[in-house]
Amino acid sequence: MSYERTDLYCGVFQWQAADGQAPVIRPTVPPPSFVPDPRTGRRLRISTIQASTPAICPACSCRAHGGFVSFEDDLRIAYACPRCMELIWIKGA
Numbered sequence: 001m002s003y004e005r006t007d008l009y010c011g012v013f014q015w016q017a018a019d020g021q022a023p024v025i026r027p028t029v030p031p032p033s034f035v036p037d038p039r040t041g042r043r044l045r046i047s048t049i050q051a052s053t054p055a056i057c058p059a060c061s062c063r064a065h066g067g068f069v070s071f072e073d074d075l076r077i078a079y080a081c082p083r084c085m086e087l088i089w090i091k092g093a
């Protein structure tokens with residue numbers, strides 16, 4: 001039986017158990033247009049969403065297929081780690 005969660009990553013991604021390589025996928029429902037800033041609560045408008053992208057998590061160092069979100073007025077990028085099961089915020093360049 002497959003197991004999935006849509007309550008993670010502010011609804012931007014869907015987490016799916018097993019079947020190997022792509023546990024963080026685009027949700028079956030349309031993703032939100034905004035994600036709240038974890039520090040200020042300000043709504044950040046999403047610019048791009050990339051799901052199932054090979055990456056190394058900056059928080060837990062796990063190599064996985066996670067998801068990336070970039071924002072229109074913010075240089076940070078949020079990484080959806082399949083192991084941490086939350087958005088990890090990465091400082092932009």
Ligand SMILES: [Zn+2]
Nearest residue numbers: 057060081084
């Ligand atoms: Zn992680």
